[in-house]
Amino acid sequence: MASVAGGTFVPTYQGLSPAHVMRLALSKRSESKGTTPYPFNAPHRLSYYRARNAIYHLFGALVETKPSLTVLAPDYYSGNEIMALQAAGARIRYCPVGPGMQWDPSEVERLCRTHAPDLLYVIHYAGWPQPIDALAELCRRREMLLFEDCALSLLSGTPDGRPLGSIGNWSVFCLYKTLPLPNGALLVQNDRPIESLERLRLRQAGSASVAGRMAELFVQRIRGRVNGVGAALQAVKRSLGAAAGALDVQRANVGDIGFNLDEVDLAMSPISARLIERFDYEDIRRRRIANYQQLARELDPAVAATFPVLPDGVCPLFFPILVPNKAEAADELRRRGIDVIEFWNDPVGDGSEMGPNARFFRAHVLELPIHQDLSARHISYVARTVSSLDLRMAA
Numbered sequence: 001m002a003s004v005a006g007g008t009f010v011p012t013y014q015g016l017s018p019a020h021v022m023r024l025a026l027s028k029r030s031e032s033k034g035t036t037p038y039p040f041n042a043p044h045r046l047s048y049y050r051a052r053n054a055i056y057h058l059f060g061a062l063v064e065t066k067p068s069l070t071v072l073a074p075d076y077y078s079g080n081e082i083m084a085l086q087a088a089g090a091r092i093r094y095c096p097v098g099p100g101m102q103w104d105p106s107e108v109e110r111l112c113r114t115h116a117p118d119l120l121y122v123i124h125y126a127g128w129p130q131p132i133d134a135l136a137e138l139c140r141r142r143e144m145l146l147f148e149d150c151a152l153s154l155l156s157g158t159p160d161g162r163p164l165g166s167i168g169n170w171s172v173f174c175l176y177k178t179l180p181l182p183n184g185a186l187l188v189q190n191d192r193p194i195e196s197l198e199r200l201r202l203r204q205a206g207s208a209s210v211a212g213r214m215a216e217l218f219v220q221r222i223r224g225r226v227n228g229v230g231a232a233l234q235a236v237k238r239s240l241g242a243a244a245g246a247l248d249v250q251r252a253n254v255g256d257i258g259f260n261l262d263e264v265d266l267a268m269s270p271i272s273a274r275l276i277e278r279f280d281y282e283d284i285r286r287r288r289i290a291n292y293q294q295l296a297r298e299l300d301p302a303v304a305a306t307f308p309v310l311p312d313g314v315c316p317l318f319f320p321i322l323v324p325n326k327a328e329a330a331d332e333l334r335r336r337g338i339d340v341i342e343f344w345n346d347p348v349g350d351g352s353e354m355g356p357n358a359r360f361f362r363a364h365v366l367e368l369p370i371h372q373d374l375s376a377r378h379i380s381y382v383a384r385t386v387s388s389l390d391l392r393m394a395a
């Protein structure tokens with residue numbers, strides 16, 4: 001495990017190994033490991049550079065058929081999906097999330113009566129399913145469309161084995177959050193393919209965006225194993241980035257919060273498309289679940305997990321916990337080499353749509369890494385470090 005100059009590094013995201021790329025060079029499509037699961041085998045799937053681009057194009061097409069398209073969305077969101085909906089011209093109304101980061105179908109129904117939305121925008125947070133059957137039933141009854149935002153829920157499913165994203169009319173997946181890819185998202189049209197979307201011509205992102213992110217993925221992986229070498233490589237990478245900047249090469253970022261109309265037509269890069277065919281998805285799921293369970297066992301029980309259990313079928317993206325002071329805890333954990341994520345600090349606009357639970361989550365949820373690249377020793381380090389800080393929520 002990475003441990004140089006007294007430091008250990010636990011990266012936020014999975015890295016890319018030379019083995020991934022070797023496999024790419026050596027293998028044929030038919031040699032991919034295991035079977036390719038949903039959404040990669042969905043008949044009507046379209047790829048994009050980022051999920052927000054897919055959301056923009058889908059909702060743009062829906063607004064074209066109904067200019068007053070009204071969407072009921074949760075009041076706890078990343079911001080990227082809301083900005084994409086707004087840019088596409090959709091009207092947004094909000095429904096508060098409950099204390100377990102879940103929608104209460106009866107509250108959703110009440111707000112459907114108030115706002116008469118055309119479409120329900122469901123977000124499955126960090127792999128945990130929303131009560132999707134009740135929400136789908138509500139949509140059928142009220143003749144509403146159903147969209148599943150699975151940006152954070154790739155490879156996750158219901159306890160009875162249905163993949164998240166396969167139940168709504170459409171779903172979107174952000175691939176680079178779960179897989180070591182420089183970019184990539186999928187839009188799945190489950191039962192009402194819109195033809196204009198299939199005809200859309202996307203353009204390639206500049207090679208600096210792809211090469212820069214590939215370099216970061218390699219460096220992340222090395223840093224997670226040998227901190228000193230990785231830190232040195234990070235410096236090299238930074239100077240490469242600076243060189244690209246000096247040449248005025250435009251870079252389209254991934255993993256940020258924002259929306260740029262100039263970048264909505266970017267395509268997923270060919271290297272992402274080829275890597276996708278070669279991952280061992282069953283192994284990725286298994287490792288994420290095992291890491292989550294190990295952390296749940298080893299964390300001081302006084303640390304509050306956001307979700308009390310890991311239900312069957314869930315492929316966790318992170319281990320979300322509640323902490324009294326998010327910014328302070330995040331700084332302290334980063335100082336100790338754990339690259340945590342502050343789960344959605346800011347609303348879009350003035351935040352007047354937020355109910356008390358969304359406000360609480362923005363103030364208190366921190367995500368601990370549990371991705372497939374982390375070993376049992378990384379997870380023990382995270383458990384020990386988090387448990388050693390006083391992160392108990394007030395009773």
Ligand SMILES: Cc1ncc(COP(=O)(O)O)c(C=O)c1O
Nearest residue numbers: 050051052078080081151174255
């Ligand atoms: C719930 C949700 N939807 C959509 C997106 C947009 O994903 P992308 O970064 O691929 O545009 C994100 C990413 O932050 C997200 O968290």
